[in-house]
Each structure stands twice: as C-alpha cells, then as structure tokens.
Amino acid sequence: MDNKLLIYSCSFLAPEIAHVIKNSDFPDVQLMNCAANCTKNTSNNHPITEMVTQSAYSKSDMIIINSGCRFLKIEENKNIREIHLDQGFEIFINRETVAHYITQGYYLVTNGWLRMYDQHIRKWGFDSNTAKTFFRESMKGILFLDTTIAGDYMPNLIKLSEYMGLPYEVLPVGLSHCKTFIDSLVINWRNESEHKALIEKLSVKSKQTADYSIIFNQLEILVNLTDE
Numbered sequence: 228m229d230n231k232l233l234i235y236s237c238s239f240l241a242p243e244i245a246h247v248i249k250n251s252d253f254p255d256v257q258l259m260n261c262a263a264n265c266t267k268n269t270s271n272n273h274p275i276t277e278m279v280t281q282s283a284y285s286k287s288d289m290i291i292i293n294s295g296c297r298f299l300k301i302e303e304n305k306n307i308r309e310i311h312l313d314q315g316f317e318i319f320i321n322r323e324t325v326a327h328y329i330t331q332g333y334y335l336v337t338n339g340w341l342r343m344y345d346q347h348i349r350k351w352g353f354d355s356n357t358a359k360t361f362f363r364e365s366m367k368g369i370l371f372l373d374t375t376i377a378g379d380y381m382p383n384l385i386k387l388s389e390y391m392g393l394p395y396e397v398l399p400v401g402l403s404h405c406k407t408f409i410d411s412l413v414i415n416w417r418n419e420s421e422h423k424a425l426i427e428k429l430s431v432k433s434k435q436t437a438d439y440s441i442i443f444n445q446l447e448i449l450v451n452l453t454d455e
Contacts, residue, residue: 232416234409235259236292239347240315242339243374244292247402247409256413257287288420290412292318310412318408319372319400332367333396336387338374344383348390359392369395374402 232255236244241260248256287306294312312318316325316335328335340347353361369391371384388395 230255230420231287232256232413233259233287233289234292234412235261235289237261237294237315239337239340239343240292240318242342242376243319243337243402243405244409246376247406251406251410251413253413255417288416290416316372318405319374319402320404328370332365333370334362334366334368334391334393335370335372336384337372338376338378338380341371341380341383341387342378344387348387355390358390362391362393366391366393368393371395371397373397373399374405375399376402 234244234248234256236258238260241258245258248258289307291307291309292312292315293309294315294317313322314325314329314335316337319337325335348358351358369384369388371380373380384395
C-alpha cells in the first residue's frame with residue numbers, strides 16, 4: 228500500500244499511541260504529535276491547524292484525534308477525518324467511566340501526561356500555595372490511569388500530589404482499550420483505501436472497455452462500407 232495514514236494527537240496521548248503503533252503491524256501509519264492544550268487556549272491550535280493544512284496537499288490520509296480542549300478550523304478535505312472525543316482519556320477507558328470519575332471530582336492523569344508534568348503545571352500559572360487552594364476547593368483527588376508503558380512515573384505523581392495538595396489513587400488500565408481504538412481506526416482506513424483503489428481500477432477498466440467498444444464499432448462500420 229503506497230499511501231500512508233497520519234494520526235494527529237496531542238502530546239500527552241502520544242506515548243501510549245506510539246507504543247501501540249510500534250508494537251502493531253502498522254508500517255503504513257505515522258503518528259504526528261501536537262502540543263497539549265489542556266488550558267483550552269484556542270491560540271494554541273494554530274500550529275496543528277497549519278500542520279494539517281500543509282499535509283492536506285500530500286497523498287497521505289489524516290485522522291485527527293480531537294477532544295473538547297481543541298477547536299480546530301480546518302478546511303474540509305476528502306483525505307482528512309476528525310475523531311472527536313469529549314475527553315482524551317476515552318482512548319484508555321470508556322466514556323462512561325471517564326465521566327464517572329470526573330463527576331466524582333477526580334483530576335485524571337496518565338503515564339504520558341506525567342512525562343510532561345513540569346510543562347503542564349507551568350501552563351496552569353499557580354504557585355505552590357495558590358495551587359493547593361484552588362485544587363482543594365475544586366477537586367477530590369488525583370486519579371492516575373496507569374497505562375503501564377515503560378518508565379517510573381511515581382516520582383512525578385508524588386510531586387503532582389504535593390503541588391496540588393490532593394491525595395492520589397492508581398487505577399491500572401493498561402493499553403487494551405487504546406489498542407482496540409487504534410486498531411479500529413487503521414483497519415477501517417485500510418478497508419476504505421482498498422475500496423477506493425478498487426473503484427479507481429474499475430473506472431479505468433470501464434473507460435478502456437468503452438474505448439474498445441468505440442473502436443470495434445468504427446471497424447464494423449468500415450468493414451460494412453468496404454463490402455458495399
């Protein structure tokens with residue numbers, strides 16, 4: 228298969244998605260990282276919009292994994308598809324479970340999120356005192372969705388807990404849900420690509436058949452005229 232699939236996701240989901248792609252038979256799939264935008268600042272969307280717009284002119288197909296923190300303005304293109312999630316964590320566990328823990332007052336983080344722990348808290352703009360005041364008033368605790376990718380994330384989880392002034396809990400989720408999610412995207416894309424290729428081949432064959440038919444008709448007319 229000549230064409231490739233570019234999957235765009237924010238950087239805090241990327242470590243898990245990259246792990247799934249690397250350990251699957253997906254040589255035709257490439258992950259594109261975009262800066263996380265947990266602050267919902269729409270000005271942060273410009274880089275990904277430019278990236279996708281530039282790639283739209285290539286032969287690659289694109290799937291953008293988008294969530295409530297991003298509002299992209301991308302021109303419609305036949306090779307661009309957007310997957311919109313309410314929360315990015317739906318890649319790791321089902322939507323109902325994510326909604327349940329959020330309504331219970333938990334702040335959800337993952338292994339990939341904790342890799343960028345320092346960057347996230349800088350964007351929040353709190354100091355150690357105002358952070359504790361804010362989060363203790365608005366949150367019950369931190370829920371660490373352990374996706375089990377390589378790395379020791381406990382030091383950053385402990386630092387985050389101290390910074391926010393909240394206790395943490397660990398929920399092992401693994402990557403089975405994420406793998407099913409990515410597998411579904413890739414398999415559907417491959418099926419659609421094969422279908423498009425088949426339609427194009429049939430179109431070419433139909434045109435050739437029509438051309439041959441015209442030639443044979445002209446030859447038949449020529450033969451009849453010769454006989455006359």
